[in-house]
Amino acid sequence: MLINSLYFINSLFFNFCIAFYLISALQWYSYKLKRVFFHYHKPLWHLYFLLCPYLIFLAFPLYSLIYFIILAPILYFWNKSIDKKLIFTNKVKWFFVFVFIYNTLFAILSLRFSFLFNLCTLISALLSLKIYDLFSNLYYKKQAKIKLKSNEKLKIILITASFGKTSIKNFLYELLKDKFKVYKTPRSVNTLIGIVSDINNNLSNETQIYIAEAGARAKGDIDEITCFLEPQICIIGEIGNAHLEYFKSIDNIRQTKLEALNSKRLEKAFLHTSTLKQENEIITLYDDKISNIKSNLEGLEFKVFLEQKKYEFKSQILGEFNTQNLCACILCAYYLGITIETIKNQILKIKSVEHRLQVISKSPKFIIDDGFNGNFKGMSTSYRLCKLYQGRKVLVSPGIIEVSKEENIKLAQIINDCFDLAIITANVNAEIFEKELTIEKIILKEKSELVNILAKETKNGDLILFSNDAPSFM
Structure with a gap:
């Protein structure tokens, strides 16, 4: 026994x-x-x-x-x-x-x-x-679908892109919230099951506009979300090589993101030119409407071509790439009836999305949190922005995750040009940066060492950029 x-x-x-x-x-x-x-x-x-x-x-x-x-x-x-x-x-x-x-x-x-x-x-x-x-998924999907159909006046906006989805979602929410009762998916919820759970638990029956973010790891993922939500408006942001490890080619990524156009109720779509689509009555390409961009550590100034006229906008948000995210929101808000003057005022008030070129402090150390920016274009743009700083510049980053080796080699070259010290926080790209970085560098064995390293290696007056993030299991 x-x-x-x-x-x-x-x-x-x-x-x-x-x-x-x-x-x-x-x-x-x-x-x-x-x-x-x-x-x-x-x-x-x-x-x-x-x-x-x-x-x-x-x-x-x-x-x-x-x-x-x-x-x-x-x-x-x-x-x-x-x-x-x-x-x-x-x-x-x-x-x-x-x-x-x-x-x-x-x-x-x-x-x-x-x-x-x-x-x-x-x-x-x-x-x-x-x-x-x-x-359980079948049951919860059925409940969520019933809830969506019960709100006949609900307008759904679906946002997808290789990168910038969450920023576009948050910026658009800020532009619409004063005129409409708006709800957006929280944090980075962007899977079908996450959206279904969010609808069942959080979406109010009084909501007029529901802004949902859609992510993908394989072909059909966006189509599944699109067929479930049937959005009237979609925004497809820039197509890049994020998650190339899973999709194998940029064209596969592009075709997957374009599944957002499959909605039976689609009225209007705002697309980045990287989608390779042409403008028509439904589709508007937004990034080619931007001109006269000025970007520095104080914010952005840019012009948007709208209704045969150029309008000037100012924002306290950092990063030239954010002009594209803001432009998509400007066009969408205008389509929904928000006036240009109102949009201008709101754009000026919008603060950086948390962990996306968010200024944490300017003294005694200039600290910028860009932990949720994980693509080459966004990261390299933020690095060149930091180069404008007059003092010592320190980068804290794991590099880019789930992309080809060549992307991180290109990134290393930009890091060499823009920073004085690089602290690499993940093993996944450690070998590449050990070889490619020519500036002073520290490769952490464990992410838990970071706090002590920063205290030891940085001083007052330094600019410290936290760029991208990788969990400790990477």
């Missing part, structure tokens, strides 16, 4: 340790097993927390209990040390319930037949989670 209890407890510790690590990794990578095993940025963690536990359990099916009792607190402190900790959503809670149920079932079978039955627990739990996902 004692031996049987030890077998059960050992299998329980084994499966829960593996389950805790695996569901953490799945949550980071949008619950895609393929990405966890073929696009994972910390393969040694798989060795420590997957392969080794399996080998030890197989070799010592009973006596490995001591190992798993030690591994459990290690995993606990590992989770506490990383910046993207496991969030115990309903989905995650159900996964652990499935693990417990199947562990009990297979532990009984293993006593009667073979201890190898214990290895079926995780596979069964993952399959059950998939089935749970399927049915």
Whole structure:
């Protein structure tokens, strides 16, 4: 009886340790097993927390209990040390319930037949989670669709782009909020399931305009969101090589973003010229309407060609690339009936989106947070902006994530020209920057070292740019 209890407890510790690590990794990578095993940025963690536990359990099916009792607190402190900790959503809670149920079932079978039955627990739990996902998603999608249809006057604006989606969403919200009852998807919620959850939990029945952001990792992702929302207006921003690792080519990215035009209710679309579409009664290309751009560390000045006339706008937002994001919002707001003068006043009041060229302080150190800017064009533009600063310039960045090696090599050349010190915060591009950076550089082994390094290596009067960000699992 004692031996049987030890077998059960050992299998329980084994499966829960593996389950805790695996569901953490799945949550980071949008619950895609393929990405966890073929696009994972910390393969040694798989060795420590997957392969080794399996080998030890197989070799010592009973006596490995001591190992798993030690591994459990290690995993606990590992989770506490990383910046993207496991969030115990309903989905995650159900996964652990499935693990417990199947562990009990297979532990009984293993006593009667073979201890190898214990290895079926995780596979069964993952399959059950998939089935749970399927049915719960169908239910919540149906509820969200009913809620959208019940508001007959609701106008939906869908925004997608390789980069700049969240900025466009936030800028547009600021232009519309005084005239309409507007709601926008929070933070960077941009998947179908995220949008469905947001509609069910947060969208008010009195909302007049719903602004939704759409992201993609594969062909069909935008189409799925478009077919669900059926937006009347869409904004397709600049097409670039963000997530090229998944799409394989710029053309695949472009075709995926253009799926936003598939809406049955589409009335108007504002597109970046990189979409390669032509203007017509529905489509307006917005970035070629901009001229006379002036950009510095105080803000922006630019002109927009509208209704056969050029109008001048001023903004306290930093970054020349933001003139394009603002222009898309200006045209959309004007289409919805906001006057030019009102738009001008609102543009002047709009503050930087959090973590997007956001000035944190100007003294004693000039600190700019651009942590959510993760594309070559935006990053390189912000670097040249920082070059205008008269004092010492320090860059804190992991480089660009999920792009080709060549993109980071080009970025390194610009860093060499614009900064005095570069602090590289992720292992994913460390090898490239070690070779390509000619300025003073510090490659961090662990992101947790950053605070001490900044205190030691920077001084009053320095400009410090936090450019892009990468979670510690990268």
